[in-house]
Amino acid sequence: MFDRATAERMLTDVFAPWVQDLNLSVASLDKEGAVLRMRFSEKLCRDNGVICGQALMSLADTAMVFAVSSAAGAYRPMTTVDQTMHFLRPVNFDVMADARIVRIGRTTSFGRVSLSSAVDRRPVGMVSSAYAML
Numbered sequence: 832m833f834d835r836a837t838a839e840r841m842l843t844d845v846f847a848p849w850v851q852d853l854n855l856s857v858a859s860l861d862k863e864g865a866v867l868r869m870r871f872s873e874k875l876c877r878d879n880g881v882i883c884g885q886a887l888m889s890l891a892d893t894a895m896v897f898a899v900s901s902a903a904g905a906y907r908p909m910t911t912v913d914q915t916m917h918f919l920r921p922v923n924f925d926v927m928a929d930a931r932i933v934r935i936g937r938t939t940s941f942g943r944v945s946l947s948s949a950v951d952r953r954p955v956g957m958v959s960s961a962y963a964m965l
Contacts, residue, residue: 833901835860850893853886864898864931868949871924881921888916890928891944891958898930899940900963908965916958925949938964953962
């Protein structure tokens with residue numbers, strides 16, 4: 832069973848230390864996906880005080896790993912084969928990543944992630960991605 836406790840352990844057991852530095856937390860899990868929160872930190876910002884695109888892309892990518900795992904009922908190793916992100920506006924506060932499954936296949940899975948401000952829920956970015964299931 833893939834529950835919140837399993838997901839929280841996965842944050843430290845599966846992901847690289849620099850992903851752990853994003854200070855992510857699991858907000859919710861269900862059969863359709865997962866919601867993660869990335870807390871604002873100056874360490875994630877560019878010189879103008881907004882969260883850099885690389886951190887937002889990493890948040891979306893990590894959220895999809897949780898979404899696929901939640902939908903499948905367990906973590907299974909996977910690797911990103913495609914990720915397209917549209918940056919909608921700059922953000923300088925906590926960000927929510929709502930990752931939803933489009934299709935889970937035997938060898939490939941697809942999903943979409945909506946990034947929004949945790950403060951006012953306004954859209955920050957939208958992402959589509961594909962994963963090779965290992």
